[in-house]
Amino acid sequence: MAAGMETGSAIDVLIAGGGYVGLCTALALKQGAPSLAVAVVDPAPAGAGSRDGRASAIAAAAKRMLETLGIWQQIEATSQPITEMIVTDSRLRDAVRPIFLTFSGSVENGEPFAHMVPNGALVGALSEACRIAGVELISGDSVADFTTRAASVEAKLASGGTITARLLVAADGAKSRLRDLAGIRTVGWSYGQSGIVTTVQHERPHHGRAEEHFLPAGPFAILPLPGNRSSLVWSERTEHADRLVQADEFTFQLELERRFGHHLGPIEAIGPRRAYPIGLKLARSFIAPRVALVGDAAHAIHPIAGQGLNLGFKDAAALAETVVDAARLGLDPGTLDILERYERWRRFDTVQMGIVTDGLTRLFSNDNPALRILRDVGLGLVDRLPRLKESFIGAASDVGQAGPRLLRGEVI
Template identity: 50%
Template sequence: MSRLDADVVIAGGGLVGLTAALALASGAAGTPFKVIVVDALDPAKVVGVAYDGRNSSIAYASWRMFEALGIATRLEGREQPINDILVTDGKVREGASPMFLHFAAAEIADETGDAPLGHFVENRHLREALQGAVEACDAIELIAPMAVSGVAYEPGHVAVTLADGRVLTASLCVAADGRGSPVREAAGIKTIGWSYDQMGIVTTMVHDKPHEGVAQEYFLPGGPFAVLPMTGNRSSLVWTEKTDIAKAIMALDDAGFAAEAQNRFGTYLGHCAPEGPRWSYPLSLQLSRDYVRPRLALVGDAAHGIHPLAGQGYNLGMRDVAALADVLIEARKVGLDIGALTVLDRYQRWRRFDSTALAVMTDGLNRLFSNDIGPLRLARDLGLGLVNRFGPARRLFMRQAAGAVGELPSLMQGRGPDGKAA
């Protein structure tokens, strides 16, 4: 057939999709992949305050990837370093258990170069930074707003049909189109998972006292209550509750909502009040049975969706992207077809274990802590206290939280996608 339109077509231009485009287009042995991103949403709308009030926790290893791709500089002044993480257990109005788990960035400074454990960034700022980097990259074309209406997998290429009738051809299609991925569904890839009968409530809270860059994960019987530091005297509230209770909380006026939040916050940040809109969404676990098909690779939520209690959803997607970039770059270097199943299977083997292990861990933690059963409460409080006292175990958990364990792709080691130091 005639020359392909691109090396890779990415379905989905959200946080993971745009990161994937930049990773692939940043250069493979001096020759970047040509990438086309197709997204159903208007890029101008997704950076508005009303569209998405969530924030993303960018772990230490993921931030190194941002630095390697030139994204970190675009976020200067709009990111909040995470210096400490405090994990506690407790009850509403009764305060936290005396047992706790404390992670301090300074404790692993010899491994991280005195960097914070991570950074916290508003999603709207992330989208602006990613969009700006994509716009500045000649190897990437963004087509949006535009839906993908079909994908045909042919010998030697993939044909992606757009809603306006255009057909794009490439060696590989990457599905980054979310948990309900139409591309995954059309390819016949099944998923496994379940609902938690919980909802996540997200909003921004302003408070009197500074947070000092400390992220708090407070486990309550209804689910984790996370207070995550933002720039200024603001924190992102990620509040998990049973579905019926969450709906009642969402129905409260601002004063009632603030009172319920303060009952859980306590007074360590002084007076707290919500700022801006609130969002809520059902929580579930979802894992794809396969991450690849011939000429198709799944990344991000299209491949896996986990409980948000550890704040690792986007980081998991970034590890997908970095691993896929390594696999495709290496394949191109030795003259292999990047859409061949033999090439893509290495990506699947690399990523499926990590994703499944993290999904099982977050699922187990949610089930262990989201209850008020006396013996379990005692056991988990003792567990937190023991881990906090045992330095090697605590530092292992810290490295896990920083994303600095396991087989790290080049970008997460601070090297460019061609293997050279960034």
């Protein structure tokens, strides 16, 4: 237990999971209703998240939320705006990769539709903001079990302590233990792919351009980072991905160059290699009595559209607004009628994104000649229709979409 919290403490909201989504939910709740007692419990040691060397794509709407929460100002200097995006569709052996689709990377008033942000800087800034706001941060512990009562939920910690809350938020990832304990089932499947994530250094500048290369084994995304560096999200057949991650430097470099190309000069992988299985998993319900799911605990989708983290930030904004509005009216934020508003707000959007990413994955992760002709013609048509391209940019950035106030840059 944290020094400031004793076993048996009673609070308003307990969040299980101290990643970006859990911390963002906690900060939004505390800033929106300072009187709420909020705690975050996470099994990782204190400061572990701030040492994460990976990076994530943050959509414009999520960036506005971080600005409103006072976080963006701290991480902006370490971020990289995405100023352009290109899409290709080719085979690995093809000598030339024709560009079928290009996107300008701006939305309203020239604002970039997305930024690449270092994970460590983001988690560090959120943790510090939570601490300043008065959120209780409990590291090196986790919720092992819980018991739901009429007016509260009692969380039993792995350390042996207990915390009683009016609402328990599961932000504990795609393999969520709390989701299972709540009896919430999931629907989904594996794509037989794994995502290899690493950082690459290259000789020439990327000028803020992101690249999505559709290859038969899966998409190969090159995402710009500050300086002459890029983050890779490399989808491969699982058995091949495992071999690549375990391969020697020479073999990995050869396979990397075959996919990356030489347009940015000589390249070198400078970050650790990690591979994680890719699949679709959607919770059949986002809520249970006194329990709400956010982030990957509620949904895990293919990274083909780069929207996984942004969906989690939408969850955080929607749940925070729902709970804060209830608290201001003197209502119990853990009751099902309150939580159902959150679920209605988020479920359709999440299922819709799951369907879109699933369709894109099945359309592009193959070498079927008929499908290749169909998708290349489709990409070419989109590239020649400016209004349709603008609608895709709007969807990717979430700017102008109806949704929680934080995503519009408004305080709760």
